[in-house]
Amino acid sequence: MAIIAPSLLAADFLNLSKDIELFNNSEAEWLHLDIMDGRFVPNISYGFPVLEKIRKATDKVFDVHLMIEEPEKYTEWFKAAGADILTVHYEACRHLHRNIQQIKSLGMKAGVALNPHTPINVLYEILPDVDMVLLMSVNPGFGGQSFIPNTINKIKKLRTLIDEMGLKVEIEIDGGISAKNAKEIVDAGATVLVAGSAVFGAPDPVAVIKELKSF
Numbered sequence: 001m002a003i004i005a006p007s008l009l010a011a012d013f014l015n016l017s018k019d020i021e022l023f024n025n026s027e028a029e030w031l032h033l034d035i036m037d038g039r040f041v042p043n044i045s046y047g048f049p050v051l052e053k054i055r056k057a058t059d060k061v062f063d064v065h066l067m068i069e070e071p072e073k074y075t076e077w078f079k080a081a082g083a084d085i086l087t088v089h090y091e092a093c094r095h096l097h098r099n100i101q102q103i104k105s106l107g108m109k110a111g112v113a114l115n116p117h118t119p120i121n122v123l124y125e126i127l128p129d130v131d132m133v134l135l136m137s138v139n140p141g142f143g144g145q146s147f148i149p150n151t152i153n154k155i156k157k158l159r160t161l162i163d164e165m166g167l168k169v170e171i172e173i174d175g176g177i178s179a180k181n182a183k184e185i186v187d188a189g190a191t192v193l194v195a196g197s198a199v200f201g202a203p204d205p206v207a208v209i210k211e212l213k214s215f
């Protein structure tokens, strides 16, 4: 059974408190927060004031995904804003190991994210140091895109690598996930499912989360 992390990007920003209440009353364990800078990805999302407000409205895990360049400049800010897990992109970090150590030294769990074109083998040396790998199953920057089918092969390869190395590392998949493909993704070895539009775009988000949780 996977951890479910609804992505705030698809929430109704005019009625955020309503969507946070739905999330609080659901079986979802984590809230996925996408931070975009308009440089690493061609979109800008939301920032610290939003995180700080939501932090006061939920006790659930803050799963913060940084789609930004030079993420090391903001690690302490995200800690102060309430992040529990901070994920940086492999493609955005010149000194990935240092960034991961920085995140962990502040008491957060550390994740590394890979874009769809980035192969699993770049993770070999960093895997023992991270708590989670996030595989992008769409190109980062926007919600509501279609799941890239080759992600299934990547999940299987990563599952094998983690098991062979005897590690306990979460595999989070992000983008284009719905009740239609969640079972295949979990069966391939994923342990955390991010879902934005499938959850917040549905008439009954709590029921969708329950269904995703059942796979």
Ligand SMILES: O=C(CO)[C@@H](O)[C@H](O)COP(=O)(O)O
Pocket (backbone or CB within 6 Å): 007, 009, 010, 032, 034, 065, 138, 139, 140, 141, 142, 143, 144, 145, 174, 175, 176, 177, 194, 195, 196, 197, 198
């Ligand atoms: O990081 C991203 C997009 O860059 C994702 O977290 C999306 O927000 C997922 O949205 P859906 O594909 O589920 O609508």
